[in-house]
Every structure is written in C-alpha cells, then in structure tokens.
Amino acid sequence: MQNDHDHGVTDVLLAEPRGFCAGVDRAIEIVERALKKFGAPIYVRHEIVHNTYVVNDLKAKGAIFIEELADVPPGATLVFSAHGVSRAVRDEAAARGFSVFDATCPLVTKVHVEVAKLAREGFEFVMIGHKGHPEVEGTMGQLSEGIYLVEDVADVARVQVTRPERLAVVTQTTLSVDDAAEILAAVKRRFPLVREPKQQDICYATQNRQDAVKLMAPGVDVMVVVGSPTSSNSNRLRELAERLGTPAYMVDSADDLQPAWFDGHGRVGLTAGASAPELLVQQVIERLRALGAVSVRTMAGVQETVHFPLPKGLKPVLDAP
Ligand code: SF4
DSSP, X not given: OOOGGGGOOOEEXXXXXXXXXXXXXXXXXXXXXXXXXHXXXXXXXXXXXXXXXXXXXXXXXTEEEESOGGGSXXXXXXXXXXXXOOHHHHHHHHHTTOEEEEOOOHHHHHHHHHHHHHHHTTOEEXXXXXXXXXXXXXXXXXXXXXXXXXXXXXXXXXXOOSOTTSEEEEEOTTSOHHHHHHHHHHHHHHOTTOXXXXXXXXXXXXXXXXXXXXXXXXXXXXXXXXXXXXXXXXXXXXXXXXXXXXXXXXXXXXXXXXXXXXXXXOEEEEEEOTTSOHHHHHHHHHHHXXXXXXEEEEOOOOOOOOOOOOOTTOOGGGGOO
C-alpha cells in the first residue's frame, strides 16, 4: 500500500488574512437569523455568497435559492445576495410584495450609491468588471443607460461613450488589483477627464487577501486556494499565485486535493477566498497533514476588524431567550 507520506508535503504556510470577509459574514448571518425568526422556507435570490458548502448548509436549514423572482410565492421572505441587485430586481420584489432583507455587502451598496449620485449630476460610467457576474449586473442595473462594461484593456479601446467630458469609472469589488490598475490606466489614457472614485472600489478584503498571496507565493512550492469555481475573488487569488510563478490550485473542499500536486513540492501555501469558511481550511490542513505535513504555521499579516451591522429587524437581540 502506498504511504501518503511519500507524496512529500512538508510544511504548510497559512495566509493571513484569508477566508470570510465582513460582507460574507453578515450575508450568511442575515439568512440564518431570518430562518430563526420567520422559519423555513426563506427565499434567497442567487447564491447568498459564492460557496458550495455555505449554500448547501443553508439549504439544509431551509433556505431556497432562486434566480427569478417569479419562483418566489406571494408573501414570502426574500433575501438579496451579498453581490447586490439591479433597480429592476428591487422594484420587482417590492411590486410582488415580498418581505425583503438586503444582504448586499455595504461596500457594494457604496458603489451603487455613488453611481446613482453621479448619474444625477449627468455622469456616464465605465465599469471595470467581469461580464455576467451578479455584482456587475447589480451595479450596471442601477441605471437604465449610460454605463458601459470593460473587461480588459482591449475593451477600453472599443468602448463608445457619449459624454467623455463627464465620465466616471467604477469597478467590481473583487477584481485583481493589478489588472484593475492596468485597465484603469488605459481608461485614463483614452478619457483624460475621467473621474475616479475617492477610494478605490476594490474592497479591503480583496486587497488584503491578494497582498497576502503576493507575500507568500514566492516562498512556497505550490499554493492551494479554498474557494468555489464561481467565486471571483478566489479565482483571482489562484491566478495571482500563478503569475508569480507558483503553481496554484483551487479546491472546493479537502476531497479535491490531489497528492500528485505535492510531488517534489513540499512547501504548501494555503489561503481561502472571502466566501470560503474556515472549517474547510481546517479540513484541508488535516488532509495535508495526512499527506506528510509536519509543520503548519500562519504568516504574519493584517488583522481585519471590519464589521457590518445587520439590517433592522434582524438585530442580535432576537436571539434573547
Ligand atoms: Fe464585501 Fe468585499 Fe466581502 Fe465582497 S469581498 S462581500 S465587497 S467585503
């Protein structure tokens, strides 16, 4: 019988910070509290956060995930996912009379508010983001016109705007920091008068997790990112490590780990996207120990203290016996 230890994991270095951000924490808590307060089922528009484990866990507790509001029965309680929704979805939910709890991350809402405000001042927008991602649909859907998506530098050369002198730029919160900077530079070259957000839209969690991978990747032989395939920020972490020359793999759970990845690659860097629970990270560590890891250390890193309050009606006092 082959011994797992032959595969040669020696050390595990844990990224800091990694895993849940404040927006994900809040979104999951909103669904859990709604389930406790109102009972199952609670309807959730789109995956509350892009993580298979989280979604299955909430399904087991009585959440029903839908994409179309037509699939929600009258009078139901509905939660909007952390990614945010367009005005059309918000209006439709109101028209159908659902009781709505909004789990949109406050940092996404901040972008929505900025878009609405500048639009009233006559601005058009270039949005840097990934086509089809629900956050991009939600942000672009704050306006019925005058917001144009660019996914890369080539798109910047092609985009047609009608008011280049009154143009602002917004970005998806979970982009590659480096790619976004490159695309933004191209936008500024083509539209020198473009207005940038005061503070970048890429969120603190995305920035911090990418910074940690930048520090860690050159010192390990292989990187493992815990995250689901649909998770934008997790994908960016894997890509970033590869760009730095470190082979990198994304796993939805410990079962996805393949011993062959560690042949001759004993030093493993481990991180997790903003939607991936720490429980999954711990299971991956156990598996890496079974594959030979003798040392598991956490790198020094930024300590995050961001916390977002729950919506009215779901405050912690509800838990009182
Ligand atoms: Fe909010 Fe950033 Fe987390 Fe998205 S990744 S939920 S924008 S904190």
